[in-house]
Structure formats: structure tokens, C-alpha cells
Amino acid sequence: MYKNVPIFSSYSFDNKFLDEVFDSQGNVRDIYKTLFDLYECHSISDFETLNEYAKTSFFNQGITFQVYGNNETKEKIFPFDLFPRIIDHKEWQHIENGVLQRSKALNLFLEDLYHDQNIIKEGIVPQALIESSANYLEQMKGFDPPGGIYNHISGTDLIKHSDGNYYVLEDNIRCPSGVSYVICNRTALKRALFGVFDKYKIHTVNDYSQNLLDILETVKPQGVDKPNCVVLTPGVFNSAYYEHSYLAKGMGVELVEGRDLFVEKGFVYMKTINGPKKVDVIYRRIDDAFLDPEVFNPDSVLGVPGLFSAYKTGNVCLANAPGTGVADDKAIYTYMPEIIKYYLGESPILKNVHTYHCNRKDDLEYVLNNIASLVVKPVDEAGGYGIFIGNKLSKKEIEDVKKIILKTPRKYIAQPIMSLSVHSTYIEDEKSFEPRHVDLRTFTLLGKDKSYVLKSGLTRVALKKGNLVVNSSQGGGSKDTWVLKK
Structure with a gap:
């Protein structure tokens, strides 16, 4: 039936949203013309075959994620769309400058919060907001992390609005995930449609792991020449376990669980068949509460007893630093323009989405009266949950949401329903390309006197028609993201 049907033959346009591939008259944008012509050579039948090939490739590589439901946990193949997103050099430079600016400002903010708290004393950020954050750690007060870096790895979520500008939805600096899918998306697309790469000059994504290792080595403890780095994972049942193992392999370092490490005389060691081996830098993918049962959650079996003490002594570096979560609280996000101005003396390169924090009286009143035109989010959830x-x-349902907000106003923010851009996406059930909403997660690395931004990102796609939630845990997929060379 679909053997000779062009793959874009039934594409539908909606001028309410910015379509990144087609303009408002339905013409292919210049940046996509070569790619469009290459894809038009395939019929829908051809594309179905290629799509199945890509899915099989992901399955064979074990590229999966965990979805947590009320009664069960499911492991799924990460949905991947074979039509890539393209970002030109000039547009990317704006994005890169903006996310690096935010990461540097957040690092300075964290340093201030855990030391002099000048930004609080000067009335720019409320003290009550910090003290009420579940992710603020009193144990980090007065401590200087190795290299002066708190947020070694940052994930910044962006959307492209109908006005053509990029806006930051949120900052993720606890344990941002998704970078392994960026790299695997590129590999899968090359395997399925290698010829398309001959027509574009695209930045590589394969240098991320080496840059991550280089950044981690810059924050080695004093007196260490060649640091031994490891990736600490909660284990195989974690939603991002594939990424943990992928990055450890890419860096050429050991993937360990808490039971593989122990602390002796203030130093951290890894158990090996040849005896203990000292560990100097830990890229930890375990939440603060589970890092060390002697300091945080005493019931944790994921962490390492004595780890935090070794860290505070300066004998090991933890990336990201404990306590960074206070700065990616979505309530703190509302103050990011002021934070950037305060620490860097600069205006924000990337705009915030206007945000109402329900702990403010006027904001709360506005939210309660306008829920129908807002997106309400918990300040401390991830994965699209609780939205x-x-x-x-x-x-x-609106009345029910009001009750939920009024019960704990500090926990909720609200934002206008933004017009996320759409991108041409292959929908299996329809056997055709359809416009679907997308966002972009970028990845920034900070080290001692060194930084790096991956010249790509995780373009996440809301596969359900009209859906604005792009998270994989909510049924979203992803695309390869091409950043063109100058």
C-alpha cells in the first residue's frame, strides 16, 4: 500500500506553532532542503524498514530506560526518530554562550550559598526560599569542593518559541541524564542512513566521554598526580543505568556500586581482585540522600559509609557536589536573571520563561485564578512527573489542582503554556510524518579553569499529537541533533 508513497505526502501544517522544517507557506526551510530531498527518495515502505532496523539496533545495544508506574516498573527501548534536527552555527553559538553563562553563574551562586550568602544578605534571593529547599545541605556550609566546582555536569532544558527565540525551561544540576542517548542517536542514524552525512558538515558527539574525563581529572584532590576516576551507579534497576555503564566504558573507567567501595583512614578504595585501589574522583549518579548512610539516610544500601567524611577531608572529589540540588530547584529558576547579573555583571543571554512561584502571595493568587492557561510544576520533580x-x-480537575497547590504552595511554580516549536517526526501508527513538539537538553561541563559544551543535545519529542510533555517517561522519544560547522 505504501510502497511508492513519498514519506512527506500527508504532512499537515499548523500555523499556530513554529515548524522548524517548513515555513508558514509550507516550503522547506533552506537548512533542511538537502536533507528533505534525500529523505524524499524513500517511500514510506522503505522508511518503515529503516525504522525497524533502528529499533533493532537500539534493542541489541541495550539502549533502554525504566518507566516507573503505580504498580510496576517497565523497561522500554528508547524511541528514536530517524529525521534529525538541524541547528546552524550562528544559532548554536547563541545557545552555547547562554548555557555556559548559566552554568558559571549557578556555580558561583552555590559557592556563595554555602559560604558568605551575600546574595541573601543583599535581599536578592530570599533566605526562606533557600532554607525551605529539601536539597540545601547544611553539611556543605563552609566547605570548598576540589577545584571550586559544584556543578561539574549541567543539563539545560530549552524550547524554541513561536517568536523564534530560545527560552530556558529549567536547569538540571543534580544528576542530569540523557547524554548517552545523544551519542547513540548519532550512531543509529549513521547505521540506518549513512549517506545523509556526506551532505552536511556536522560537529561530532563522540568526544563527550573524553571531555568528561578531562573535566573530572581537573578537580582531583591535592597531591594526586594521575587521579583514578569511577562512575558510581545505584545499580541495574535505575532508570539511567544504561547511561552509567555507557559513560564508564566511554571514559575507560570502572563502573561501581556502593558495595564495591569502602573508606579507610579517610580515603576511598575500590575492591579489586588484586586488592584495594584508591579512588580519587567519583562521578556519582546517586542522589544526596543515599550517598552515605552515616550522614544522610541511615537505611541507604546504595552509598558508602564514611564517603562524605572522606569528601569533606578533601581526599576524594564528588561530581556533582552534594547540595547542588538547591540551585536547580524550580523556585530558584525564577531568580536566574538576577543571579546571572549579580555574579557575572551580565544580562542573561537566554531568556527565562515567565514563572510564578506559588509561595509568593500575588503569584499564588494569579495562579489560582488562571490555572486553565498555565502549566503547574512541582519544584523538585523530574521526568515530567507531577505536571x-x-x-x-x-x-x-482544576479545583483539585488548586487544593494541591494550597496544601504546599512552596512546592509549586506555574508558567504560561508556551508554544513549543514542532518538528517533522515519523509516527509509526499513522505510517506518516507529522509535526510534533520538541525541546532540547544541552550538556555543559565545568572543571578547574576549563569548560566544554557538547555541540549537540538531546532533542526530545512528544510523540502523542498535541502533547507538550516530551519526557521519555511520559511517552516521548528523541532525535539526533545536528550542529553545523561554520
């Missing part, structure tokens, strides 16, 4: 999209709610 309420106002125009998708019934009157009863």
Missing part, C-alpha cells in the same frame, strides 16, 4: 497542563484539565 498539570491547565488547558487539558476539566473544571473538577
